[in-house]
Amino acid sequence: NAGVTQTPKFQVLKTGQSMTLQCAQDMNHNSMYWYRQDPGMGLRLIYYSASEGTTDKGEVPNGYNVSRLNKREFSLRLESAAPSQTSVYFCASSVIPGGTEAFFGQGTRLTVV
């Protein structure tokens, strides 16, 4: 089992460019999450999807959009990248929205110049 797979692993964008981070899980999990991690900080929740067909804002949703394409896939889109969005992005999934462990992907290191 691959678990949670994120693509790409690394990306450099110019300010104003757009891109989509892809995430897929093969564990038949209902819930999926996008976090960002900045130096010296923990993970901050951007958006989450408690189940297929639903998405909700987390702590830091501004500048991002998400799509729960199907049960397996949850994408994160930056419409107009800004240097403040330079970060490491992690996708995670869990069986149900609460009370269970989350499984994380390996991360996408994004630099916006």
Next chain:
Amino acid sequence: SQQGEEDPQALSIQEGENATMNCSYKTSINNLQWYRQNSGRGLVHLILIRSNEREKHSGRLRVTLDTSKKSSSLLITASRAADTASYFCATENEGFKTIFGAGTRLFVKA
């Protein structure tokens, strides 16, 4: 804003010693989880403790939860060089949002 705050921010110990990390949080929680992150990797779940539990063990890990003080501790006994990593507490609030602290960086010297 972050819910959990770990203490200390960094900890350096010798192999074989015990490592204790603390986490404090601000609001009521459903449960609290501890995760480990090796450098440049994703997070790995270690243990989950529910709000009605006071202590939990998993191998060399011992977690306590004091809801009256809004705090938790993670004890790693007989530490090994392979335990070198960052450790994060994560609290789950109403609405199932999981909020992470800034982490404790543990360095175990061989």
